[in-house]
Amino acid sequence: MNSTQPTSSGFSLPVPLAPPAVGDAVHERPRYPVGERTLARARVFAEALFSTDEGPPDPARVAWLIDDLRDFLGRSGGNARLVLWACLLACNWLAPLFIRRLPTLADLSPEDRAHALDAVEQTSFGPIALGPKAILCMLWFEHPDTQRETRTEPSCLLPVIGQGGAR
Amino acid sequence: MTVHSGRLHGSPLELECDTVVVGSGSGGAPVAATLAEAGERVIVLEEGPNIPGETQGRLRPSESVRHAWRDGAMTLAVGLGDSPSINVTAGRMVGGSSALTGGVCFRAPEHVLDEWAKELAIDDLGPKPMQRWFDQVAEDIHIEDVPESLRSKSTKLFAEGGEKLGIRFDSMQRNTLGCNGCGRCNFGCPHGAKLSVDKTYLPRAVAAGAKIFSDVLVEKIHFRGNEATSVSGSLLDGRYGAPNTAVRIQCKRVVLAAGAMYTPQILARSGLGRRSGALGKNLTLHPSFRVIGRFDDPVRGWEGALQSAYTKHFEHDGMVFNSVFVPNGILAATMPGFGKSHAKLRQNVGHLAMFGVMIHDDGGGAVWNVPFRREPLMTYRMTKRDRPKIAIALKRMAEIFFAAGAREVFLPVFGLDSVTPDKLASLDLDRVHGRKLECSSQHPLGTCHMGSSPDRSVVDATGKVWDTNNVYVADGSILPTSLGVNPQWTIMAMALRVAWRLKGG
Numbered sequence: 162m163n164s165t166q167p168t169s170s171g172f173s174l175p176v177p178l179a180p181p182a183v184g185d186a187v188h189e190r191p192r193y194p195v196g197e198r199t200l201a202r203a204r205v206f207a208e209a210l211f212s213t214d215e216g217p218p219d220p221a222r223v224a225w226l227i228d229d230l231r232d233f234l235g236r237s238g239g240n241a242r243l244v245l246w247a248c249l250l251a252c253n254w255l256a257p258l259f260i261r262r263l264p265t266l267a268d269l270s271p272e273d274r275a276h277a278l279d280a281v282e283q284t285s286f287g288p289i290a291l292g293p294k295a296i297l298c299m300l301w302f303e304h305p306d307t308q309r310e311t312r313t314e315p316s317c318l319l320p321v322i323g324q325g326g327a328r
Numbered sequence: 329m330t331v332h333s334g335r336l337h338g339s340p341l342e343l344e345c346d347t348v349v350v351g352s353g354s355g356g357a358p359v360a361a362t363l364a365e366a367g368e369r370v371i372v373l374e375e376g377p378n379i380p381g382e383t384q385g386r387l388r389p390s391e392s393v394r395h396a397w398r399d400g401a402m403t404l405a406v407g408l409g410d411s412p413s414i415n416v417t418a419g420r421m422v423g424g425s426s427a428l429t430g431g432v433c434f435r436a437p438e439h440v441l442d443e444w445a446k447e448l449a450i451d452d453l454g455p456k457p458m459q460r461w462f463d464q465v466a467e468d469i470h471i472e473d474v475p476e477s478l479r480s481k482s483t484k485l486f487a488e489g490g491e492k493l494g495i496r497f498d499s500m501q502r503n504t505l506g507c508n509g510c511g512r513c514n515f516g517c518p519h520g521a522k523l524s525v526d527k528t529y530l531p532r533a534v535a536a537g538a539k540i541f542s543d544v545l546v547e548k549i550h551f552r553g554n555e556a557t558s559v560s561g562s563l564l565d566g567r568y569g570a571p572n573t574a575v576r577i578q579c580k581r582v583v584l585a586a587g588a589m590y591t592p593q594i595l596a597r598s599g600l601g602r603r604s605g606a607l608g609k610n611l612t613l614h615p616s617f618r619v620i621g622r623f624d625d626p627v628r629g630w631e632g633a634l635q636s637a638y639t640k641h642f643e644h645d646g647m648v649f650n651s652v653f654v655p656n657g658i659l660a661a662t663m664p665g666f667g668k669s670h671a672k673l674r675q676n677v678g679h680l681a682m683f684g685v686m687i688h689d690d691g692g693g694a695v696w697n698v699p700f701r702r703e704p705l706m707t708y709r710m711t712k713r714d715r716p717k718i719a720i721a722l723k724r725m726a727e728i729f730f731a732a733g734a735r736e737v738f739l740p741v742f743g744l745d746s747v748t749p750d751k752l753a754s755l756d757l758d759r760v761h762g763r764k765l766e767c768s769s770q771h772p773l774g775t776c777h778m779g780s781s782p783d784r785s786v787v788d789a790t791g792k793v794w795d796t797n798n799v800y801v802a803d804g805s806i807l808p809t810s811l812g813v814n815p816q817w818t819i820m821a822m823a824l825r826v827a828w829r830l831k832g833g
Contacts, residue, residue, distance in 0.1 A: 180380045181542075185333045187377050187395040193568040213671040233390060235568075237400025238420075240703050244402045275667025279743075282664065285763040287742030288413060292402065295661040298674070299390045302657030312678050313630070313656045315512070 192235030195242065199234075200227050202249040205267045206293050209274030211301060217271045222304055229300045248292040255289075256281050330534070331378040331422055334543035334563035337573070341541070341563055344578040345369040347830070348559055349585060350546045350594065353424020354819040355803030356585030357525035357533065358465070362827035364536035371539050371577055372530075375564070375586075376420035378542040381527060384427065384516025389655040392515035396421040396428060403589075405613060405693055405706035405769070410715060412765035414613055414708055416772055418587060422542050423526030425587070426816060429770070430513045430635035430652070431502035431522045433471045434813035435462050436821075437643070444808050449780045450789040452825075453808075461821035469503040469523045471817065478509045480632025482681035483651040485623065487637055489732025490649075495641045500651070502635070503528075503816075511630040511653055525820075545571050545702075549582055549598040554797045556582045581798045581830065585823065588772040588805040592695050592786075593704050595776065595801075600793055601786045610777050611693030612810035613708060613769035614686045617718065618652065619725040620662065621734030622746070627681045629653045643688075646714065647721050648812055652684040662766065664743055680738075681729070685721040686771075688812030689714045695775050706772075710762070718765065719757035726752050740766040771815050776805040791826035802826040 180186070204227050211218040234242050253266045259280035266274050281290045301307055308314045334341065347363050349356045352374040364370040379387075379396055393401050398420040407413040419425035438455045445454035452458070465471070476499060479487070487497040507521040520527065534540060546561040558578045566572030584591045592601070592608040601607035630653055638650045656677045663673035693708035726737040726747060736746035739757075742764045747755060779785025782794035787806050793799040802823040804815055811818055 179330050180383070181331070181333060181378050182336055185336055185378075186383065187379055188391070190335075190377075191568060210666050210670065212667040214668055229390070233394045233400065236394040237402070238398065241400030241402040244399075244404070272667060275665075275670075278666040279669070282666070283743030285761060287764060290666075291661070291742065291766065294666075295658060296390075296400075298661035299393070299655055299657035302655065302660060302677075303388045303390055311656070311675060312626075313628075315630070 187236070192232060193242070195231050195234045196246070199246050199249060200231060202253050202267070203227060203230055203293065203297065205274065206249060206252060206278070207297050208271045209266070209278055210294060210297060212271040212275060222306060225304060226297065226300055230296065233296065233300065244292055245296065248289045251289045252278065252281065252293065255286065259284070332539060332541045333378065334541050334575075335565045335569070337563055337565065340573055341544070341575040341577075343371060345371040346579065347581045347583055348373065348577045348579040349583045350559065351424060351585035351587060351803060352422050352525070352530060352540060353419065353585065353587065353803070354426045354525060354816045355587070355823045356583065357423070357426070357529035358468070358820050358823040359583050359585065359802045359827040360533035360538050361529040361536065362824060362831055364533045364538035366831045369537070370533060371579075372533065372541065373544040373546050373559070373561070373575075373577070374422050374540065374542050375545050376422060376542065378422045379516070381517065381520045385518030385520075387516055389512065389515045390657070392428070396516070399703070403706070405708040407762050408707055408709040410762045411692070411708055411710040412615065412762040412767040414615055415768045416589070416613060416706065417768065417770055418589065418772070422540065423524050423530065425770070426524040427516065427526050428514055429524070429814070429816055431504050431524070432635050432650070432814040433501045433503055433817040434811070436811050436818040437813060440809065440811055448778065448808055450778070458821060458825075461824045462817065464824055465817055465820040469525075469528045469820070470505050471501050471503050472505070473499045473501055474633050474636040475499070478507065478633040479636045480509070480511060480629050480651070480653060481627050482629030482653055483632065483637050483683070485621070485627065485681045485732045486651065486683040486728055489728040489730070490639060492731045493728060495639050495728065497637045497639045500636055500638055507633060509632045511632055511634045513634045543569070544575055546575070546586070546594060547597055549594065549600070549799060554795060556796060556799045581800070583800045583802050583826070585801070585803040587803050588775045589695055589704055589706065591801055591803055591805045592775045593697055595786070595793065596697050600796065600799065601776065603795060604783050604785055606777065606784060607786050608695040608775050610691035610774040611695055611706065611708065611772060612689050612691045612774045613693060614771040614810055614812070615689060615710065615767050615769055616684055616686045617722060617740045617765070617767055618654070618662070618682055618684050619722060619729065619740065620659070620738040621681045621729030621732065622676060622736050622738070623679050623681060623734055626678050628678050629681055630656065642721070642724070643812065645720065646688040646717055646812065648686050648688070649725065650684045650686055653682055662740065663738065664745055681734070683725055683728070685725060686812070687714055687717050687721070689810050691774055691809065716758065719760070722757055723752065742766060771804070773804040773807045773810055773815060776801050777808045778806045779808065790829050800826055800830065
C-alpha cells in the first residue's frame with residue numbers, strides 16, 4: 162500500500178467532454194426495425210388505456226404515440242423489445258379470458274379491453290400489464306397536448322433537438 | 329476532450345497500454361483519472377454511447393431512457409418464492425449510472441464499515457481508514473448539502489407529515505454545483521449542475537492522457553499463466569449497434585468496473601472467480617418502493633430537487649425513507665386501472681406527492697450467465713429478515729402521508745385501489761404476495777465481493793481477483809454487503825482505494 166495521502170488537483174469547474182462526431186449522436190444512429198404486429202398490439206392496448214368517458218383517444222395522438230414507441234423500441238436494446246413483445250402478446254391473448262371473452266384483445270371494444278386489462282392488473286399477472294402501461298404512459302405524458310391538459314408542462318427542458326424531440 | 333467512438337473506428341481496434349479500465353462509471357472513472365495522472369497509459373472501454381451534457385439536457389425523459397438507460401429500463405431481477413420481482417435500472421453511457429442518478433451521496437454508515445473490517449479481517453475498511461477516501465471523493469465531485477429551499481412540495485409535505493409523528497427529516501447531500509431544482513436528474517441535468525463522473529473524473533483522465541472509447545463491448549480477458557495479457561471484445565459497429573469488428577487491447581493490468589451485473593459475466597467468460605463459488609452470488613439490490621399521496625391542492629412534485637431529504641428514523645430497522653420523484657407518465661402508470669377509471673386518476677397527477685423507501689437487504693440475489701445471450705439473468709430471493717420490512721415501511725409511509733393531509737394514498741401493490749386511513753388500518757399488507765408488489769432498484773451490489781479468503785470471496789483486500797496477478801475489480805460488485813444508503817460515494821471511495829494501491833505499485 163502506498164502510504165502517501167491522496168492529494169487532489171482541487172475541485173474546479175467541470176470541463177465537458179467533446180460532442181460525438183457527425184452521425185454518431187445517439188438520435189442520429191439507425192434504429193432497429195420494430196414489427197408492425199407488435200405496434201398494432203400496442204395501439205390496441207393504448208386505445209383501452211387512454212379511453213375516457215368521451216370514448217377512445219384522439220387517433221392522431223395515438224398515431225404520434227405509436228410512432229414514438231417505434232422509436233423507443235428501436236433504440237432500447239433487444240431485451241426491452243423482447244419484454245414488451247412478450248407482455249403485449251400475453252395481454253392480447255390472455256386478457257380477454259379474464260372477462261370470459263374470446264379470442265383476442267383486438268376483437269373487443271376499447272371499453273371491454275379496459276375491463277379485461279383491469280382484471281389482469283388485479284391478479285398476480287399484473288406485471289405483464291404494467292410493462293406496456295408504464296412505457297405508453299411515459300410517452301403519452303410527453304405529448305404537448307397531454308401536458309397542457311394535465312398541467313404538467315416541463316419547466317426546465319432545454320429546446321429539444323428537431324421536431325418532437327431528440328429522435 | 330475527445331471520446332473515441334467504437335462505432336466510427338472503421339477497422340479492428342488493436343492498442344497497447346499499461347491499464348485497461350472496463351467501464352466508465354463511478355468505479356472506472358476514478359481509477360482511470362488516478363492512474364492516468366500518475367503517468368500510466370490508460371485506456372477506458374465503455375459499452376454505451378457518448379451523450380455529452382448538453383445533449384442530455386435536451387432529451388425528454390423517455391428519450392433519455394431509450395438512449396442512455398440499459399435496455400430501456402426494462403431489466404428485471406426475477407423474484408423467487410414470496411419475493412417481488414425487481415425492476416433494476418442502470419446507465420449505459422459514458423459516465424455510467426453516475427450520469428443518471430439523483431446525485432445523492434451518503435458515506436457508508438459506520439456500522440457497515442465496522443462490520444466489513446471486523447468480519448472480513450480487513451482493517452483498513454474500517455470507518456477511520458476509509459475516511460480519507462470519502463473525503464477525497466467529496467472534494468473531487470463537490471458534495472454539498474441540498475438547501476431546504478430546493479425541496480419540492482412533494483418532499484415538504486411528507487416531511488411535514490413525518491414531523492407531526494415525531495420523525496425528523498434531514499437534508500441529503502449531492503454532487504452538485506449550481507442546481508436550480510429542475511427535478512430531472514435521472515434523465516440528464518439540463519444545466520450541467522450535477523457533477524457526475526463524465527464531468528469530473530473522466531475529463532481529468534483525458535487531460536492526463538487517457539483514451540476513452542465508447543461503443544465497445546468487452547467479452548473476455550486473456551492470460552499467460554496467472555498474468556492477464558489482453559482483453560478482447562467487439563466494437564458495436566454492426567447493424568443497429570450489434571457487435572462486429574474485433575477489439576484487442578494488450579495491457580499490463582486489467583481493471584473491471586462494468587458494474588455488479590456485468591463484471592461477473594466477464595470474469596466467468598474468462599474462466600475466473602470459480603474457486604469460491606461466490607462469483608455472481610451475494611447480489612444485493614436495496615429493494616425500493618414508492619408510496620404516493622393525493623392532496624387537494626396542486627403539488628407539482630417535479631418542481632424542486634428530485635431528491636433532497638431523508639430520515640434516519642428507521643435506519644436500525646433496516647429502512648431508509650428517501651425523497652424521490654418520477655416522470656408524470658410513470659406516476660400515472662402506477663395508478664390502478666385502465667380507461668375511464670384511470671383517466672380520472674391521471675388527470676390528477678399534478679396533485680400527487682411521492683416518497684420512497686429503500687430496504688437495507690441481505691445478499692439474496694444472483695447473476696447468472698445465459699448461454700448464447702449477452703444479457704445476464706438476475707434472480708432475487710428476499711431473506712426472512714428483510715421480507716417483513718416491506719409491510720412495515722409501506723404502512724408507516726401511508727400514515728405519514730395521512731398526517732400531512734393526503735386524501736388518499738396509493739401503495740405499490742398491483743391493482744389495489746387507493747386507501748383511506750380506515751382501509752389502511754384493515755389492510756393486511758403482510759399477506760400481499762411478493763408477485764403483487766411493484767419494486768425497483770438502482771443499486772445492484774456485491775456480486776464479486778471482497779474478502780480475506782479465496783474460498784469465500786472473489787477479490788482480495790486490494791480488489792485483485794484471487795488466482796490472478798493483475799486483474800482488479802473496482803465497482804459496486806466488490807462491496808461485501810449492502811449499505812442501506814445510496815452507494816455512489818462508497819463505490820468511488822473504494823475505487824480510489826484500489827487505484828491508489830495500484831499507483832503505489
